[in-house]
Structures are given as C-alpha cells and as structure tokens.
Amino acid sequence: MRNLKAVLKRELKGYFESPVAYVFIIIFLLATAGCTFFLSRFFDTRIASLDPFFVWHPWLYLFLVPAVGMRLWSEERKSGTIELLFTLPITLIEAIAGKFLAAWVFVGIALALTFPMVFTVGYLGSPDYGIIFTSYIGSFLLAGAYLAVTCLFSAMSKNQVISFVLSVVACFTMVMLGIGVFTDFLNSFLPVWISEAISAFSFFTHFQSFQRGLLDSRAIIYFISIIGFMLTANAVVLEMKKAE
Amino acid sequence: MIAVESLAKSFGSIRAVDGINFSVDKGEILGFLGPNGAGKSTTMKMITTFLPPTSGTARIANFDIWENPLEVRAKIGYLPESAPSYRDMNVYDFLMFTAEVRGYDGEERRSRVVRMLETCNLKEVAWQLIDTLSKGYRQRVGFAQALLHDPEYLILDEPTDGLDPNQKQEVRALIRRMGREKCIILSTHILEEVEAVCSRAIIIDSGRIVADGTPEALRSRSALHGAVTLELIGAKDRDAFAELQKIEGVEKVVELTDEDKPGAPAVDNDAEKPGKSSLRVRLFPKKGVAIAQETARFIHQRNLEVDAFTLEKGDLNEVFYNLTRGGQA
Ligand SMILES: Nc1ncnc2c1ncn2[C@@H]1O[C@H](COP(=O)(O)OP(=O)(O)OP(=O)(O)O)[C@@H](O)[C@H]1O
Ligand SMILES: [Mg+2]
Numbered sequence: 001m002r003n004l005k006a007v008l009k010r011e012l013k014g015y016f017e018s019p020v021a022y023v024f025i026i027i028f029l030l031a032t033a034g035c036t037f038f039l040s041r042f043f044d045t046r047i048a049s050l051d052p053f054f055v056w057h058p059w060l061y062l063f064l065v066p067a068v069g070m071r072l073w074s075e076e077r078k079s080g081t082i083e084l085l086f087t088l089p090i091t092l093i094e095a096i097a098g099k100f101l102a103a104w105v106f107v108g109i110a111l112a113l114t115f116p117m118v119f120t121v122g123y124l125g126s127p128d129y130g131i132i133f134t135s136y137i138g139s140f141l142l143a144g145a146y147l148a149v150t151c152l153f154s155a156m157s158k159n160q161v162i163s164f165v166l167s168v169v170a171c172f173t174m175v176m177l178g179i180g181v182f183t184d185f186l187n188s189f190l191p192v193w194i195s196e197a198i199s200a201f202s203f204f205t206h207f208q209s210f211q212r213g214l215l216d217s218r219a220i221i222y223f224i225s226i227i228g229f230m231l232t233a234n235a236v237v238l239e240m241k242k243a244e
Numbered sequence: 245m246i247a248v249e250s251l252a253k254s255f256g257s258i259r260a261v262d263g264i265n266f267s268v269d270k271g272e273i274l275g276f277l278g279p280n281g282a283g284k285s286t287t288m289k290m291i292t293t294f295l296p297p298t299s300g301t302a303r304i305a306n307f308d309i310w311e312n313p314l315e316v317r318a319k320i321g322y323l324p325e326s327a328p329s330y331r332d333m334n335v336y337d338f339l340m341f342t343a344e345v346r347g348y349d350g351e352e353r354r355s356r357v358v359r360m361l362e363t364c365n366l367k368e369v370a371w372q373l374i375d376t377l378s379k380g381y382r383q384r385v386g387f388a389q390a391l392l393h394d395p396e397y398l399i400l401d402e403p404t405d406g407l408d409p410n411q412k413q414e415v416r417a418l419i420r421r422m423g424r425e426k427c428i429i430l431s432t433h434i435l436e437e438v439e440a441v442c443s444r445a446i447i448i449d450s451g452r453i454v455a456d457g458t459p460e461a462l463r464s465r466s467a468l469h470g471a472v473t474l475e476l477i478g479a480k481d482r483d484a485f486a487e488l489q490k491i492e493g494v495e496k497v498v499e500l501t502d503e504d505k506p507g508a509p510a511v512d513n514d515a516e517k518p519g520k521s522s523l524r525v526r527l528f529p530k531k532g533v534a535i536a537q538e539t540a541r542f543i544h545q546r547n548l549e550v551d552a553f554t555l556e557k558g559d560l561n562e563v564f565y566n567l568t569r570g571g572q573a
Contacts, residue, residue: 002344002347003345006341006344006345007345010330010333010341013337014330014332014333017332018332079328079330079331080324080326080328081328081329081330083289083294083324083328084324084328084329084389086293086294087292087293087294087317087320087322087324088317088342088345088346089314089317089318089345089346089347090345091314242294243255243289243294243295
C-alpha cells in the first residue's frame, strides 16, 4: 500500500506539474459547458435538470480520457523507466493500481470542477439533487471504465498516439453496444436475446441507470468489474511486453 | 552471495543468454565483458528480476528470483543500461520517490537523498528537471538511485558510460571502496576499467561464458604475456638481431614498427627516415618460460645500448579479441 501511494503521488504530481493538465481541465470545462448550453440548449428547455449536461459525458470522455491515460504505460516503456520501476520493490498490482488511481483522481478533479453547473441549475429552479448526485457518481465510474481501457491499450504500444487511437476505438465500441441504432442493426440478423446480451455490456446502458437517479448496484458492480478486468488484462500485457 | 545457475534467455529464435553459471561473493567486484549483443545486459535484467529467464535461476542472499522477487529487489541496487529515470521530475523529487519506495520516510528519507546528492556530485542540479540534464549527469542520477539504500548487492550496467574522465576516476574509486563490503557486478566495454576496478572478470560471448578469472589470470593468457620488448640504439645493433634468437627460452624475435606502438598514428613514416638507427624488438618466450633474466644477462654480456626494457604483462585487448570475434574468424 505504501508503494501504491508513492506511485499514485508521483503520477498525480506529474499531471499537475505539466501544462497539459491545465489545458485538459480547461478543455473539459469548456466542452461540457459548450455542449450543455449550445448543443442541448439548456436554457431553452426550461427544465431544472442536469440531464443536458450529463448526456454528453460518454462522448466527451471518449477523447478526453484516452488523452489523459495514453501516456501511463507507453511513456514508461518508451523511456525505459519501466525497467527501473519493476526492479524497485514494487509489485505489479501496486504499480498498475497506483497509476490508474492517479489518472482517475485527476479526471475526478476535472469532473468536480464542473460544480458551477449545479449552482446554475439550483439558481434557475429546483432540481432533484439526488439525481444530480447519482449522475456524478455514474459519470465518475464511467470515466474509470474508459480509463481502465486506456491503461490496457497504453501498455500495448510504446507509441502514445497509437495507444490513444486504439483506446478511443475500444471505448467507442463499448459505448455503441448500447446505442439504439446499433442494437437495431444487431436485431436485424441476430436473435433478440443475443443482441440484448451484447448491449448489456455497454457503458452507455449502465451509465443511463445513474441518470435516472438510481444507485443501481448492478451498474456499480458492472463498472467495477470492467475496471478490474481491464486492469488485469493490463497486467498480463505488461508482463508480456515489458521486455521489448 | 549471488549465485547464477544455468540461466538462459531466448527472444524468439535469438538465444541471448545460453546457460550461464557463476557465483559472486561479498567483497568481490565482478566485471562482465563481452562484445555488443553478448548478453550482458540480459543477464543483469534477469538477476534483477526484470526479465523472467527462459530457464535456470539466480539467488541473491538466498532469495530466489522466481520465489522472492520483491526481497531480491530490496537487496539489490541496480543501474540499468543508459540509466533511465523519470525525466519530468527534478533530481531531488526523483530520489525522494525512490527513497519512499525503498521504505524510508521522514527525516531519514530526506537525509539519505541529501547524502546521495553529495556522493554523486548532484547538489548543483538538485532542482533541475532530469530532462534538461546532460548525459553524464543523468548517469549520476541513476547511480544515486542505485546506491540510495546502501544495498549489499550492486548491479551496474556500464556505470561509467558517458562520464567525463574525472568522474570516471571518481566512480571507479567509489566502486572500489564499496567493493570491500559489498558484492558488485558491473559490465563495461573499457578493459582498463576491469583492470582498475574488478577483482574478477567474466567474458561473455554469444550468451556463453568464455573466460572467468582475475584480470591478471586473463591477461596471462595473452601471447604477449612474458614477452620482453627492447629498444636498442645504434646501427651495429642490427647485427644483434639474429643473436637475440639464441637467448635461452626465446621462441621468436620480431621487429616492431611504430604502428605497434600504442597510440601511434596509423600512417607514420618515421621508421623509414634515413639515419634512424634505433631498433625495437620483441622477444617472445617459449611456453611457460621466463626470459627476462636471460635477456638482461645477454644485454650485459654484449654491451648493448638499451634505451628501454619492458617485461610485458599481457594485453587484455588481445585476450578479449581472441576469445570473442577473433575466435570465430
Ligand atoms: N527485448 C528483446 N527482444 C529481442 N531480442 C533482444 C531483446 N533484448 C535483447 N535482445 C537480443 O539479445 C542479445 C543480447 O543483448 P544484450 O542487450 O544482453 O547485449 P549486451 O551484452 O548488453 O550488449 P551491449 O554491449 O551492446 O550492451 C542481442 O542479440 C539482442 O539483440
Ligand atoms: Mg548491454
């Protein structure tokens, strides 16, 4: 645990010592605000709800989260520091968890900085704060799932750009599994129970349950398992690839 | 003690390390020699638990690299080849990070880092980003990281690579000093370094050990070992050339041109200059015979004018060449 903390602190400090972190946070805030106010026409709806804000998260995270996570292992392998890291008395699990948590905390901070949204909607009307709370939880879990996918692909390539592209494609697929157009397409040639099983794996469907104001334990377990699975795969890939 | 047993590593069809056995005791400084791609770094990566061997094992202080990798890592200080470090950190923070992972905190952690900054002459760059350091300084950062926990076992992959001559000397002195109570393995391409630092040397070629012994023992394998080199003055001594052959124990006599002189330029017409009368010859002994005394007596008897008399200790470069590339050619 001490080493996990050391890795986490180092990574997190790394984020905040580089200008990229601030650029990321600003882009994230501008993009969420822009989507909410201009694309969703937040004011025109005249409904005191943050739905028009959260509905964009799966799409914004699609690019922003891989941008945060792509360097985690690519950089380590490219610069050879992975040899340093894995000859220090640190276990693979500590290193993987430490890096993942650092990036997750970072995205969490960016998410928390959207709090003026809550004030805005509170000022304009009387929203259901319970739904806002569960939506934030859902959004954070969703970001974690994206990030775990990114960690896996970051371990696969020394090239950050390749890691980024692969992560975006993989995350996009995981979202699309639950989108209507895609399930309709699957329904056209697959039995319904199979297409339903596939869409049950979607990030999107599980994220939606939080937006209904539920802390659905199935959805929570789903996201936690996705994270666990991706990070385990990350460990396997690292063991295989670290020598290269 | 570090004990390496039948250690082997294949990368696909490449047999990088092909069954290596040796052990190193406390107080020994073992030098790894070998041409590029011989498998030195790969061997070190396996001993330090970074790479899993294809077969075989190594034990460090009785901890097996398979069974107790974390204990092995805790015991070892490792400087990987070309000293990788986190370039987005400054030197102080980087060392603080390794100190934390090594289990130090509070005052102890800080004081260890400060001591390392002093030992490795890093004080003036302590707050500089590692990314902006010169190669030699980065090498020193790697060295500091490896020594921070005062490990009993040190594995250094080309530790003096990229250092300036003064720093090289300093690092060598430091290694020699530490060698008294530690167990050190280092790799190098500088044969003088082996003679200056190591108590023992292993020559690796194509993943196999081709020689293992003290630098002196290895040097004595050289054909040059025990030969006598003379510089004779005066034209008349040319006549003595044939006579030198008759000295007891001498196998053959060769005349040396300036090209044989270490450090001589490749093209040097000095020898052909008219009026040049000095003669350089080398007397090679028959196997196992000492000829220095006989030669000295001969010089005395004949009243030869001798400018220089050198008893050759042997040349590690030659031994290295013969055991590695030369052997295959
Ligand atoms: N990750 C890898 N994948 C494939 N081959 C590798 C890998 N690492 C090393 N090799 C091969 O293993 C052999 C030994 O390499 P190693 O780095 O151990 O040599 P070395 O003795 O340290 O050489 P140098 O003096 O150049 O540092 C080389 O043929 C090298 O190409
Ligand atoms: Mg090497």
